[in-house]
Amino acid sequence: MRITGYRTLTTVQRWGRPVGDANGVYPDGVIAVPIVLVETDAGITGVGLGSHVEIEAIFAAIEGEDPRCVTALYDRMLRQTFKAGHAGPVFGTIGTLDSALWDIKARAAGEPLWRLLGGRDRRVPAYASGLDIGLTDDELVATYQVYARHGLRAAKLKGGLDVDRDRHRLALVRDVLTEAAGGTRPGLMLDANECWTRKQAVRHVREIERTIDLTWVEEPVRRWDAEGLAAVSAGVRASVATGENLTGLEQFRPLLATGAVDIVQTAAVWGVTHFLRVSALAHAHDLPVSPIGTTPVGLLHAATSVPNHMVSELQDLLPPVGVSADLSVEDGAFVLGESPGLGITIDEVAVAAAGHRPDAVPADGPGVRPAAAGRRLLAV
Structure with missing residues (x-):
């Protein structure tokens, strides 16, 4: 079995209410959820939920490989990114691909992970x-x-x-x-x-x-x-x-x-x-x-x-x-x-119909650290 390609999707989590933390809130409760589908020549597709930032460069480390060699491929992805660094969303992309590979490995074995x-x-x-x-x-x-x-x-x-x-x-x-x-x-x-x-x-x-x-x-x-x-x-x-x-x-x-x-x-x-x-x-x-x-x-x-x-x-x-x-x-x-x-x-039809947030991060959302964090004298 060999890894032949990948596809990326983005859906949304709809909470139906405001969600957030001390750093900020999404008032509409709608949060983007990236998805990566990893394809193989055996017709088995693995699913990973998470980042696909820089995925083209990271995928090069596993393309054509046997997806069942999961932990070795994980280390290949880390080595692929060591110069620029593998923190943040890049580490997330590695994790997303890793989860998809574990999914493939267990599907091929006919067992739940x-x-x-x-x-x-x-x-x-x-x-x-x-x-x-x-x-x-x-x-x-x-x-x-x-x-x-x-x-x-x-x-x-x-x-x-x-x-x-x-x-x-x-x-x-x-x-x-x-x-x-x-x-x-x-x-x-x-x-x-x-x-x-x-x-x-x-x-x-x-x-x-x-x-x-x-x-x-x-x-x-x-x-x-x-x-x-x-x-x-x-x-x-x-x-x-x-x-x-x-x-x-x-x-x-x-x-x-x-x-x-x-x-x-x-x-x-x-x-x-x-x-x-x-x-x-x-x-x-x-x-x-x-x-x-x-x-x-x-x-x-x-x-x-x-x-x-x-x-x-x-x-x-x-x-x-x-x-x-x-x-x-x-x-x-x-x-x-x-x-x-x-x-x-x-369900790719439902995902396509869902729509999703633009890539820009809202300035007042929980993903942006407020300038006053750690320096507030009084409660806000």
Whole structure:
């Protein structure tokens, strides 16, 4: 079997409400979702959800190769980009192609990827994550009531701009999940998306912890600030979670060496091979891993095969337009199906009809760091 070509598509995730974080909000809740289809001479097409920036140059590393040699091809793609650097969306393109190759490998074997990777239990514990900073109190409660009806008993809220507001919103969600669980205390997490300084992070979290028990605080300071993350971890009761924006094992090493991270995260868009390697590195430090992403299908399959998976992020309960996956959400967990590969099906007619955002990044969206981030004197 040989890789013969690729095609790129872009669909949208339609949340039906504002979504965002401390850095910005998409008021219409419409987010572009790039797709890559990798084709083979055996008639098997693999699906990858994620970036296709610089894909022509990166694809040259795998064209004509046997797609079943996935990990070797992953390293070929890294070598292909080492001069210009493989961070950011370029690393995302490598991860997208990598996920598509794993899809092909499992489809060729006639097995779901979770079984091919050695998983036994197809249930992957989940927590609710509504990208909810732009919601009113009533909208917030209604949103998490829907998650609760699917058995979710842990939730991660976006925050970081106003400690009183964050505490109030966390209490609202706590009450929703507690009632749904018959009085059992839920897990609560707060994601600041790198908007604080070290001291701001400690003061903000410690104030919340007067009345709210936080499981973790996510990305309290800049992703690369190993000393700062370690200082926050030492200064609060909650665990520190980070890693979704780190690209490559070399970026994790200083954080692990300084005890800067308690929950190791990886983003779905960085691919299956990256997740497996980060999980092994974290396991060597006795740390749990937790995948992040809107549609983290590949990492859900991979999570079944690693010994240190803790919980995976569940964002929107509906997939992107034109995308379907053989999985369900039941009793607080993703339940993977028996379809070969990732179990993803693409309806190209629906994708074409969906329309998508222009390539320009909105100046006030969550993808652009505000000029005042980390320098705010008062809440905004």
